[in-house]
Amino acid sequence: MSQAGYKQFCPLAMAAEVLCTRWTMVLVRELIAGSTRFNDLRRGVPKMSPTLLSQRLKDLEAAGVVEKVAVPSERGVSEYRLTKAGRDLHDVVIAMGMWGQKWVESSLSLGNLDASLLMWDMRRNLNPDPLPNKRTVIQFVYHDQPASKRDWWLVVEPNGDVDLCWSDPGFEVDLYVTVDLRTMTAIWMGVAKVSAEGEMFEFNGSRSIADSMQSWLGLSPFAVQKKLVA
Secondary structure (H helix, E strand, O other): OOOOOOOOOOHHHHHHHHHOOOOHHHHHHHHHOOOOOHHHHHHHOOOOOHHHHHHHHHHHHHOOOEEEEEOOOOOOOEEEEEOHHHHOOHHHHHHHHHHHHHHOOHHHHOOOOOHHHHHHHHHHHOOOOOOOOOOEEEEEEEOOOOHHHHEEEEEEOOOOOEEEEOOOOOOOOOEEEEEOHHHHHHHHHOOOOOOOOHHHOEEEEOHHHHHOHHHHOOOOOOOOOOOOOO
16 A cells, blocks of 8 residues: 555554545445446546556555456456455445445535436446336436436346446437436435425336336435434
């Protein structure tokens, strides 16, 4: 690690030397969520520069938290996989996220809006069970965002696979969801519900898919924690 360190024998101080550099725990969260390839990790931490991401992965590898493994079926492709020590951080990440959900003011969290990160997390946590047993395409239109961040497509296959597209995939759209980014982020965080924010939405397409949105929508894994500050 590049920082000077705390120079204490305390196990907490030693753990902090490994984990408390800028972006490290957010990157660990993304690894625990299942991302293993560099480009997927970048989508989970879109404001982190590729250079810093590469350095933090090297730091975590040196600390024994991740290992870089070649993909046998794809020449020249590697994945970053958590070691036993890395997997042991699962409860730490959950505890930190639950604390943030409980005690950090919503207004602070909702000041950090990012359509690409929101959609990436929604894709990962989407529940396909309430959706029709066919390819289902849902287009989100964030009317308050610039053209480059306005349109997003979730493509849900019958086998449950979910893909996120930032350009038109060419399939018929089953449901168009038009909303502002702040409202959608608040719902994803669990501080609001679709039913309570109904006037903020415009739905076009399948009524049944629209009516079941709260049940298939991919929420933050920390949304179950009740927030104790406004």
